[in-house]
Amino acid sequence: KNEVEQSPQNLTAQEGEFITINCSYSVxxxxxxxxxxxxGGGIVSLFMLSSGKKKHGRLxxxxxxQEKHSSLHITASHPRDSAVYICAAFxxxxxxxxxxxxxKGTKLxxxx
Amino acid sequence: xxxxxxTPRNRITKTGKRIMLxxxxxxxHDRMYWYRQDPGLGLRLIYYSxxxxxxxxxxxxxxxxVSRQAQAxxxxxxxxxxxxxxxxxxxxxxxxxxxxxxxGTRLTVL
Numbered sequence: 428k429n430e431v432e433q434s435p436q437n438l439t440a441q442e443g444e445f446i447t448i449n450c451s452y453s454v455x456x457x458x459x460x461x462x463x464x465x466x467g468g469g470i471v472s473l474f475m476l477s478s479g480k481k482k483h484g485r486l487x488x489x490x491x492x493q494e495k496h497s498s499l500h501i502t503a504s505h506p507r508d509s510a511v512y513i514c515a516a517f518x519x520x521x522x523x524x525x526x527x528x529x530x531k532g533t534k535l536x537x538x539x
Numbered sequence: 540x541x542x543x544x545x546t547p548r549n550r551i552t553k554t555g556k557r558i559m560l561x562x563x564x565x566x567x568h569d570r571m572y573w574y575r576q577d578p579g580l581g582l583r584l585i586y587y588s589x590x591x592x593x594x595x596x597x598x599x600x601x602x603x604x605v606s607r608q609a610q611a612x613x614x615x616x617x618x619x620x621x622x623x624x625x626x627x628x629x630x631x632x633x634x635x636x637x638x639x640x641x642x643g644t645r646l647t648v649l
Contacts, residue, residue, distance in 0.1 A: 460638060462638070462640075468627060468642070468643045468645075469640070469642050469643065470629065470631075470640035470643075471640070472637045472638050472639065472640075475636050475637055513581070513582070515582075515638075526572070526584055526587060526597065527582075527584075527638065529581045529582040529583075530581060531579065531580065531581040532581055
């Protein structure tokens, strides 16, 4: 079983729809990252959060530490949001730690 | 200029050849990483370095070696490339709050 699981693996939406991508993890973490990988391959960090909720434009990320679950929401989706969204758990620095454990990604396609 | 640069961006090589992928960063971060990405498997850690004198193996280090020449430079070598090392390779740096990825190197081993 993967330590970081994302769902769904693939998601197709119509422009304007509200989108939710889920991430569950089984490891102890100090933070969770959401990344966006564009069709050309480049990866951009969207959020790092260790509790509660963060918002940036139309993107909202939430985390529930007790339930080991995080969600990424996109409001008023647009075709330019089409990308692979990757969740990554961070266990904190010290010793051999300090690395990210990645989910396999959710491929989002937003149709006009 | 990009914060993290990788060279080359694309490379085709033959089985048995030695190849080096280079990474430079302008963020001033101590922590640097090499990942590979394969379809359906996500990103996997090859090696990481927390400062110039610190090199650590990641999940899939066999067949790879690294060199941290300076705080800003971290190179990945394949001593004798094999076809299953065909993948997209990413270098990254990190601060306490964020990861910064290079644009990736697409490597094909024939």
